[in-house]
Amino acid sequence: MISVRRTRTARAGALVAAGALAFAAGCAPADESDDAASDSASSDADCSVEALPLKNAGRLTIGTDAPAYEPWFVDDDPTNGEGFESAVAYAIADRLGFAEDEVDWVTVPFNTSYQPGAKEFDFDINQISITEKRAKAVTFSEPYYRAAQAVVTLEDSEYADVTSLDELSEAKLGAQVGTTSLEAIDQIAPTQQPGVYDDTSKATQALELGQIDALVMDLPSAFYTVAAVLSEPSVIVGQFQPETGETEEFGLLLEKDNPLVTCLDATIDDLSSDGTLDDIEEQWLSQTTGVPELS
Amino acid sequence: MTVAAVSTVTLLVVLWFVITSAPGWERVRETYFDWDDAKASFPGIARAFVVNIKAFLIAEVLILALALLVAVVRVVPAPWMAPFKLIATVYTDVFRGTPTLLVILLVGFGVPALDLQGAPSDVFWLGIIALTLSYGAYVAEVIRAGILSVHPSQWASGRSLGMSYGTTLRYVVLPQALRRVTPPLLNDFVSLQKDTALLSVIGIVEALRQAQIDSSRDFVFTPIVVAACFFIVATIPLARFTDWLSLRAARRQSGAL
Numbered sequence: 001m002i003s004v005r006r007t008r009t010a011r012a013g014a015l016v017a018a019g020a021l022a023f024a025a026g027c028a029p030a031d032e033s034d035d036a037a038s039d040s041a042s043s044d045a046d047c048s049v050e051a052l053p054l055k056n057a058g059r060l061t062i063g064t065d066a067p068a069y070e071p072w073f074v075d076d077d078p079t080n081g082e083g084f085e086s087a088v089a090y091a092i093a094d095r096l097g098f099a100e101d102e103v104d105w106v107t108v109p110f111n112t113s114y115q116p117g118a119k120e121f122d123f124d125i126n127q128i129s130i131t132e133k134r135a136k137a138v139t140f141s142e143p144y145y146r147a148a149q150a151v152v153t154l155e156d157s158e159y160a161d162v163t164s165l166d167e168l169s170e171a172k173l174g175a176q177v178g179t180t181s182l183e184a185i186d187q188i189a190p191t192q193q194p195g196v197y198d199d200t201s202k203a204t205q206a207l208e209l210g211q212i213d214a215l216v217m218d219l220p221s222a223f224y225t226v227a228a229v230l231s232e233p234s235v236i237v238g239q240f241q242p243e244t245g246e247t248e249e250f251g252l253l254l255e256k257d258n259p260l261v262t263c264l265d266a267t268i269d270d271l272s273s274d275g276t277l278d279d280i281e282e283q284w285l286s287q288t289t290g291v292p293e294l295s
Numbered sequence: 296m297t298v299a300a301v302s303t304v305t306l307l308v309v310l311w312f313v314i315t316s317a318p319g320w321e322r323v324r325e326t327y328f329d330w331d332d333a334k335a336s337f338p339g340i341a342r343a344f345v346v347n348i349k350a351f352l353i354a355e356v357l358i359l360a361l362a363l364l365v366a367v368v369r370v371v372p373a374p375w376m377a378p379f380k381l382i383a384t385v386y387t388d389v390f391r392g393t394p395t396l397l398v399i400l401l402v403g404f405g406v407p408a409l410d411l412q413g414a415p416s417d418v419f420w421l422g423i424i425a426l427t428l429s430y431g432a433y434v435a436e437v438i439r440a441g442i443l444s445v446h447p448s449q450w451a452s453g454r455s456l457g458m459s460y461g462t463t464l465r466y467v468v469l470p471q472a473l474r475r476v477t478p479p480l481l482n483d484f485v486s487l488q489k490d491t492a493l494l495s496v497i498g499i500v501e502a503l504r505q506a507q508i509d510s511s512r513d514f515v516f517t518p519i520v521v522a523a524c525f526f527i528v529a530t531i532p533l534a535r536f537t538d539w540l541s542l543r544a545a546r547r548q549s550g551a552l
Contacts, residue, residue, distance in 0.1 A: 111507075114514035116322045137326065137514035174498060178511030195418070195498030196508060202404075206498050209407040211418055256322075 063108035063121030143249035150222035174212035362434035390432035403497030441472035
């Protein structure tokens with residue numbers, strides 16, 4: 001299990017930054033107070049806009065997939081600052097010293113975000129879960145969000161009222177490829193091979209057609225799916241914390257060994273300790289409370 | 296012979312040197328050719344590849360039957376067949392013109408949406424239907440071309456022996472036609488074998504999708520290479536058989552047999 005609340009005292013260069021994630025993975029969780037102490041030191045010293053290693057000097061280039069779904073983005077437009085990830089991205093940009101018009105967005109399909117070689121973005125923000133193995137191919141920032149998994153089904157489904165994961169073991173489940181949800185399905189130990197889909201729209205289609213009984217996805221996406229994507233009446237059966245995979249934590253994705261991660265980590269620490277991240281979460285993901293836990 | 300061997304080996308050595316000395320080779324090797332990742336993903340992909348083989352074997356039989364029917368309907372001259380000929384022509388035009396991927400999406404998600412009584416809801420069979428419809432159109436055209444390539448004198452001699460049109464087709468023309476088009480037919484089946492990977496789009500976990508699951512979980516591409524190897528290994532026997540048949544046909548034609 002990876003713990004990403006980590007201490008950082010070094011005003012680190014590239015080497016330290018590269019090692020930081022692997023280091024943190026093996027490390028015991030540290031106190032929050034340590035974070036706060038080290039933040040100001042590193043963010044003041046190295047992270048002026050001129051000193052940052054950027055793709056385009058003076059501009060912050062951020063990647064995300066298209067379409068950009070709610071509640072992570074609003075109106076499929078990452079540039080409007082609305083939606084959780086767009087707001088986080090602009091908060092980070094602001095803290096680093098970029099004006100709103102100094103931020104550029106590029107479209108990065110999930111499957112190409114981890115291809116080896118040079119990236120066309122400074123960082124990618126796309127609900128990408130941090131895992132140790134993935135960190136061999138790319139560099140992750142500290143997490144800016146921790147997500148629970150949710151089970152979505154149609155209102156008239158026989159699985160609409162279940163209260164435990166065990167009761168779902170006979171169901172035909174579905175999830176999107178490349179998500180931690182797909183791994184979280186192992187926790188349910190289903191007797192049928194789950195359906196695996198390229199994207200949310202195909203997965204919801206299969207649910208509506210009865211090709212699968214229930215869909216597993218992260219909780220905020222589940223809210224959006226039930227409210228806006230599915231045309232038939234549907235419900236969130238409940239939520240659960242994934243135990244089979246690593247903890248579901250979303251991080252910024254960077255090109256492997258990109259030293260920019262040091263400043264991003266410091267910024268995320270800042271935003272976390274001064275409550276900004278909580279505020280953004282409250283504003284865009286507030287509905288995620290009040291969903292029953294599946295035991 | 297020696298020259299061929301030397302030039303082949305030289306080319307391979309040069310290629311190997313150029314690729315491995317590229318600055319990004321180490322990263323490429325780790326990402327695409329990692330032995331541990333390959334071993335880890337192998338059993339899952341092997342299990343999933345059974346789905347591809349099953350889909351291929353079932354679809355192939357259905358495709359041959361459908362294609363033969365369509366091809367024959369299109370060449371038979373009987374006037375009462377006109378509406379069926381029209382249907383057959385529209386069918387080949389539509390399905391030969393539509394990308395297989397779209398046919399799979401349309402059948403996989405569209406047919407169940409119709410809520411037809413008795414229509415299959417199992418995605419595997421929907422996938423088989425889609426592959427059959429798509430490839431049936433190509434194969435029908437191949438078979439029709441074969442039938443049309445048989446010289447008219449063969450028809451005439453069959454009829455003059457007192458055989459009916461159907462009997463002539465069955466015993467004189469079709470055997471010659473099918474023998475002629477065997478290489479292109481097998482070629483289509485090689486293609487079909489690979490296109491079973493497209494079934495992943497409607498949620499079926501076959502070899503490619505299993506590889507993609509492993510790949511996007513750990514951000515490595517080696518599982519994709521492993522899946523590619525499965526397809527290559529399964530295709531080679533069919534490809535060599537096709538080559539051998541074409542060669543034999545060419546020899547016969549030139550009278551060298």
